Amino acid sequence: MKPKGWKDLPPGSVVLEAGSAVKFKTGSWRAYRPIWHEENCIQCLLCWIYCPDMSIKVKDGKRGEFDLDYCKGCGICALECHGKKGKKAIEMVEEGK
Amino acid sequence: MAKVVAVTGNEACANALRQVNPDVCGIYPITPQTDMMQRYASFIANGKVTTESILVESEHSSMSACIGAAAAGGRVITATSSQGLALMWEMLHIASGDRLPIIMPVVNRALSAPLNIHGDHSDAMGARDTGWIQIWSENAQESYDNTIQAFRIGEHMDIRLPVMVCLDGFIISHSIERMEYLEDGEVRDFVGEFKNFLPLLDLEKPKSYGPLILTDLYHEYKRAQHEVMTKVKDVVLDVAKDFEKLSGRKYGLFESYRLEDADIALVILNSAAGTSKDVIDEFRQRGVKAGLLKPRLFRPFPYEEAAEALKNTKAVCVMDRADSFGGYGPLFMEITSALYHLKERPVLINKIYGLGGRDYMPSHAELVLNELNEIAKGGKVKIIKEYLGVRE
Numbered sequence: 001m002k003p004k005g006w007k008d009l010p011p012g013s014v015v016l017e018a019g020s021a022v023k024f025k026t027g028s029w030r031a032y033r034p035i036w037h038e039e040n041c042i043q044c045l046l047c048w049i050y051c052p053d054m055s056i057k058v059k060d061g062k063r064g065e066f067d068l069d070y071c072k073g074c075g076i077c078a079l080e081c082h083g084k085k086g087k088k089a090i091e092m093v094e095e096g097k
Numbered sequence: 098m099a100k101v102v103a104v105t106g107n108e109a110c111a112n113a114l115r116q117v118n119p120d121v122c123g124i125y126p127i128t129p130q131t132d133m134m135q136r137y138a139s140f141i142a143n144g145k146v147t148t149e150s151i152l153v154e155s156e157h158s159s160m161s162a163c164i165g166a167a168a169a170g171g172r173v174i175t176a177t178s179s180q181g182l183a184l185m186w187e188m189l190h191i192a193s194g195d196r197l198p199i200i201m202p203v204v205n206r207a208l209s210a211p212l213n214i215h216g217d218h219s220d221a222m223g224a225r226d227t228g229w230i231q232i233w234s235e236n237a238q239e240s241y242d243n244t245i246q247a248f249r250i251g252e253h254m255d256i257r258l259p260v261m262v263c264l265d266g267f268i269i270s271h272s273i274e275r276m277e278y279l280e281d282g283e284v285r286d287f288v289g290e291f292k293n294f295l296p297l298l299d300l301e302k303p304k305s306y307g308p309l310i311l312t313d314l315y316h317e318y319k320r321a322q323h324e325v326m327t328k329v330k331d332v333v334l335d336v337a338k339d340f341e342k343l344s345g346r347k348y349g350l351f352e353s354y355r356l357e358d359a360d361i362a363l364v365i366l367n368s369a370a371g372t373s374k375d376v377i378d379e380f381r382q383r384g385v386k387a388g389l390l391k392p393r394l395f396r397p398f399p400y401e402e403a404a405e406a407l408k409n410t411k412a413v414c415v416m417d418r419a420d421s422f423g424g425y426g427p428l429f430m431e432i433t434s435a436l437y438h439l440k441e442r443p444v445l446i447n448k449i450y451g452l453g454g455r456d457y458m459p460s461h462a463e464l465v466l467n468e469l470n471e472i473a474k475g476g477k478v479k480i481i482k483e484y485l486g487v488r489e
Contacts, residue, residue: 012196
């Protein structure tokens with residue numbers, strides 16, 4: 001696609017398309033990757049509530065795998081996770097290892 | 098029918114704003130502007146306008162509130178001076194970058210330190226590069242007329258830019274002058290209904306203001322912003338034409354006073370131009386061909402037109418009521434840039450005058466005109482930039 005020239009821009013720095021942030025994949029910013037251990041998960045959905053990037057997909061009231069296209073690896077989900085019997089359901093591991 | 102009144106510059110501007118009756122007004126006090134927004138707050142309290150006031154905790158917040166209200170889709174005003182304008186600085190760029198036509202009288206005042214509340218142009222000159230249109234006013238009448246015209250200019254669909262209307266602190270803001278008000282209905286019809294452009298409150302068409310734009314497009318956005326400024330001159334002249342039909346008062350990009358056949362000329366902004374014109378009349382009576390150019394539109398600056406108006410002079414003094422320490426005065430830099438491209442151009446000198454409200458007297462204008470007369474007769478320029486009326 002040909003990059004936009006200055007005459008092609010809408011007036012002012014206004015984004016006219018709603019919800020266009022979905023096109024901007026920020027997963028590559030991540031230094032730590034969250035791993036979900038389903039066996040320790042009680043489906044409390046605290047991770048879903050706390051995730052600032054909507055990177056935890058919920059279907060039929062239950063969470064599944066992380067959406068790594070947008071997860072920046074902040075680790076809030078792992079911090080908030082209660083897990084089961086003292087064992088966390090979310091673990092952060094260094095990318096590339 | 099026009100109504101002749103005796104009012105201060107602040108009162109005149111407050112009444113212009115009342116006649117327009119905008120949707121939202123950000124209010125924060127600062128001398129010498131305080132009195133203008135205080136009057137406007139009274140209009141709100143007394144039901145003279147339906148404007149929603151936002152009382153904020155600083156000018157930074159005031160401009161932020163104005164940006165929000167303008168992006169939402171309202172006609173928005175505020176007013177400020179000096180430190181207040183300085184505190185707004187980062188938000189000024191956002192108002193212009195987002196193309197929000199906020200109208201703001203700026204009652205010109207010196208900047209700290211040392212603390213000084215009186216009239217000079219340091220505040221507005223500091224906001225020169227913020228992307229706002231700047232219109233300067235000599236007296237209460239011009240402040241009033243420019244405030245009304247500013248709405249038509251900034252809100253024009255090809256422009257959509259914020260506008261500062263500059264008037265001198267105390268000298269104009271607090272001095273009572275004779276001037277003429279237009280009828281409320283005339284002003285309302287002149288500015289017209291506010292037309293929205295990409296309002297945030299249009300929920301059918303959601304949008305985002307102020308996104309992150311990095312190396313891929315920022316350069317293009319700024320180029321586009323410059324392009325808008327190139328269209329402002331024509332709009333200013335069109336609006337002035339309509340305003341003349343309504344009021345009988347003529348406005349241009351600048352005022353040329355006895356400049357057509359002038360050998361020597363002063364270039365000077367705002368209230369001091371009035372004093373200078375009196376002295377120029379005296380010099381004319383003595384047979385000295387003196388003239389004056391008083392810029393009205395400072396941003397965008399009308400370089401070609403100013404050069405055309407000054408090209409036949411022999412010596413010109415550009416008078417600055419603001420300084421760029423280690424540089425020339427800001428108005429001097431514009432005029433030298435305008436004249437450089439001429440094959441033959443006048444000799445130029447720069448005087449810094451009236452900082453912090455120091456009185457500009459007829460004797461100062463005489464001193465400068467005498468010096469210009471000597472230069473025009475072939476005398477040498479001793480010093481390009483000098484401070485007028487400063488004690489040794």
